[in-house]
Amino acid sequence: xxxxxxxxxxxxxxxxEANKVRGGPPRxxxxxxxxxxxxxxxxxxxxxxxxxxxxxxALRNGHFYAGNVGRDYLSPFxxxxxxxxxxxxxxxxxxxxxxxLSPAIPILIFPLSFRLSCYYYRKSYYRSFWLSPxxxxxxxxxxxxxxxxxxxxxxxxxxPLILQNIHRYTWYFAVIFAGILTFDAIAAFRFPNGIGMxxxxxxxxxxxxxxxxxxxxxxxxxxxxxxxxxxFSASPSRHFVWKNFxxxxxxxxxLFAWLSLFxxxxxxxxxxxxxxxxxxxxxxx
Amino acid sequence: MSDTPTxxxxxxxxxxxxxxxxxxxGDAGGGQFVDYTLDYLDGEVVLDVVHRVQSEQAPDLGVRxxxxxxxxxxxxxxxxGKPSLMCMTRMSTLDIEKPITVSPMRTFPIIKDLxxxxxxxxxxxxxxxxxxxxxxxxxxxxxMAQIDIAxxxxxxKCIECFLCQNVCHVIRDHEDNKAHFAGPRFLMRIAELExxxxxxxxxxxxxxxxxxxxxxxxxxxxxxxxxxxxHITDNAIIPLKERVVDARFDPVAWLGRTIMRKPKPMSSEExxxxxxxxxxxxT
Ligand code: SF4
Ligand code: SF4
Ligand code: FES
Ligand code: FES
Numbered sequence: 001x002x003x004x005x006x007x008x009x010x011x012x013x014x015x016x017e018a019n020k021v022r023g024g025p026p027r028x029x030x031x032x033x034x035x036x037x038x039x040x041x042x043x044x045x046x047x048x049x050x051x052x053x054x055x056x057x058a059l060r061n062g063h064f065y066a067g068n069v070g071r072d073y074l075s076p077f078x079x080x081x082x083x084x085x086x087x088x089x090x091x092x093x094x095x096x097x098x099x100x101l102s103p104a105i106p107i108l109i110f111p112l113s114f115r116l117s118c119y120y121y122r123k124s125y126y127r128s129f130w131l132s133p134x135x136x137x138x139x140x141x142x143x144x145x146x147x148x149x150x151x152x153x154x155x156x157x158x159x160p161l162i163l164q165n166i167h168r169y170t171w172y173f174a175v176i177f178a179g180i181l182t183f184d185a186i187a188a189f190r191f192p193n194g195i196g197m198x199x200x201x202x203x204x205x206x207x208x209x210x211x212x213x214x215x216x217x218x219x220x221x222x223x224x225x226x227x228x229x230x231x232f233s234a235s236p237s238r239h240f241v242w243k244n245f246x247x248x249x250x251x252x253x254x255l256f257a258w259l260s261l262f263x264x265x266x267x268x269x270x271x272x273x274x275x276x277x278x279x280x281x282x283x284x285x
Numbered sequence: 286m287s288d289t290p291t292x293x294x295x296x297x298x299x300x301x302x303x304x305x306x307x308x309x310x311g312d313a314g315g316g317q318f319v320d321y322t323l324d325y326l327d328g329e330v331v332l333d334v335v336h337r338v339q340s341e342q343a344p345d346l347g348v349r350x351x352x353x354x355x356x357x358x359x360x361x362x363x364x365x366g367k368p369s370l371m372c373m374t375r376m377s378t379l380d381i382e383k384p385i386t387v388s389p390m391r392t393f394p395i396i397k398d399l400x401x402x403x404x405x406x407x408x409x410x411x412x413x414x415x416x417x418x419x420x421x422x423x424x425x426x427x428x429m430a431q432i433d434i435a436x437x438x439x440x441x442k443c444i445e446c447f448l449c450q451n452v453c454h455v456i457r458d459h460e461d462n463k464a465h466f467a468g469p470r471f472l473m474r475i476a477e478l479e480x481x482x483x484x485x486x487x488x489x490x491x492x493x494x495x496x497x498x499x500x501x502x503x504x505x506x507x508x509x510x511x512x513x514x515x516h517i518t519d520n521a522i523i524p525l526k527e528r529v530v531d532a533r534f535d536p537v538a539w540l541g542r543t544i545m546r547k548p549k550p551m552s553s554e555e556x557x558x559x560x561x562x563x564x565x566x567x568t
Contacts (some may be wrong), residue, residue: 022313022391022392022393022395022460023311023312023313023314023315023316023389023393023394023395024309024316024388024389024391024395024432025309025312025318025388025391027391027458030363031363031366031386031388032366032367033365033366033380033383033386034363034365034367119503119523121502122502122503123502123504123505126502126503126504127358132502132504133458133506136364136367136368136452136506136509136510137366137367137368137391137452137457137506139454139458140454140458140459143454143458143459144458150440151459152459152461153455153458153459153500154500155455155497155499155500155501155502156495156499156500156501156502157497157499157500161502162499165526165529165530165534166530166534166535167530168527168535179497196499203394205375205492219519219523219524219527220522220527223524223527223528225525227524227526228524228528228531230433230479230480230481230482230484231430231433231482232430232432233430233432233433233482239432250519251519252365265417
């Protein structure tokens with residue numbers, strides 16, 4: 001621990017002046033010898049691929065529901081179902097027939113804002129898209145150019161990045177969406193002639209599980225469920241949830257962020273394949 | 286310099302493995318990397334080799350160390366560009382086919398060679414208001430349950446090597462931020478106090494206004510380099526950020542406080558009055 005030397009004749013510490021010469025190797029020189037660029041490159045590629053896929057999926061505005069082939073599978077990009085195109089099985093949340101654009105657009109605002117302000121995704125895009133820093137002990141992009149546009153850095157203290165602080169509000173909506181996707185997973189057991197299960201059903205059940213694992217491992221959730229307390233001993237049940245449940249999921253938040261992201265795209269793609277008739281959804285029972 | 290035994294003259298084929306350290310030599314006025322080639326000995330850590338350079342080739346080499354056990358936090362440097370403790374980096378983990386660079390921590394001014402002036406950190410420490418405990422219990426003691434202090438105990442493993450402070454891009458790449466950013470080690474200290482069951486101060490506004498928690502963009506390099514494997518970002522900085530949200534960005538939390546007539550979060554000015562730095566100025 002830091003102890004403060006209060007002896008009157010203690011040596012006076014060397015003061016730190018801003019911009020004092022630090023010496024050492026030139027700042028622009030990266031001394032790391034390992035392949036430090038692989039991780040940001042891989043994350044960039046992964047996120048970019050998802051953005052491309054999601055754009056296609058959201059603008060497709062068709063074949064997002066497999067009711068036409070007797071399956072109650074609804075793509076997570078289009079859930080809750082806002083059009084009457086998925087009412088074959090008597091399943092519609094509301095009538096949004098006046099909406100002319102893809103129904104995925106008003107829906108995706110919620111998961112998008114949730115993931116954009118997620119602490120893990122922030123880390124990944126600050127590193128791989130904004131290069132701030134690209135990797136540890138590698139200079140922030142532009143920081144070595146004195147007076148350049150990126151020589152100053154204000155982090156999340158100013159608009160727009162200060163808005164990241166409302167992450168918990170996006171989480172509240174994310175819980176609602178996790179509920180909706182759970183409903184979809186249950187609905188996927190409905191077949192025209194009663195209860196059944198197809199490969200798609202399994203995909204939607206896994207989808208709902210991954211979404212919950214991601215949503216409940218959120219840092220804001222960890223704070224709200226008990227992490228914000230000073231004294232756990234006064235709230236044993238919140239401590240229990242914090243310690244044995246949310247913190248456990250939180251340790252794997254990065255993993256679930258990727259798995260759930262991949263799986264959402266996969267569930268959408270599968271629905272598209274089944275609905276267009278490109279493949280036949282095998283039925284287990 | 287002593288003569289190294291010549292293996293070649295006897296025709297011995299068992300040639301001694303060599304290793305080259307590229308050590309930064311210089312001071313605030315400038316410097317350069319200097320190559321030192323030595324025998325490679327099994328079982329050594331980088332600090333051992335640096336010490337051999339010092340005793341065999343460069344007696345004026347500046348290097349700070351104390352425990353050689355990863356516990357004093359003195360031997361922080363950058364090995365092949367990675368912020369590391371010299372005494373905890375085994376030579377066997379490095380590629381000795383290529384020269385190994387050993388350079389001083391980049392974020393702090395150099396005094397000489399590998400020795401940097403880390404007093405920035407001590408100045409920041411003085412700006413953190415210490416624990417202000419509740420009154421003692423009737424029998425004159427303080428009691429804390431283990432579950433209430435377990436979180437803080439993780440942070441207490443800190444050996445103050447300042448590798449996290451060194452790697453943090455907020456100050457490493459932006460010198461001007463030293464004026465308003467405390468760095469991960471000290472944000473963690475504030476988080477510890479904010480989680481302390483006996484503490485009565487509220488440093489949340491202060492953490493944002495004065496210690497600059499908002500500058501951290503949670504890119505986790507501090508966590509990556511910490512030799513004590515403390516989860517600095519996940520367990521200290523993010524929880525601190527969430528506490529700051531309670532105090533200043535969450536309208537529902539504000540409404541809740543107002544309706545329940547809970548005390549307002551303490552202002553930064555109020556907290557600034559009780560820091561060791563403020564008290565030092567009074568005397
Ligand atoms: S997580 Fe924050 S404090 Fe830690 S190194 Fe990154 S920016 Fe600095
Ligand atoms: S938190 Fe870890 S890296 Fe930072 S000073 Fe302490 S021991 Fe070193
Ligand atoms: S921190 Fe990732 S979802 Fe909240
Ligand atoms: S010499 Fe003490 S930590 Fe390395």
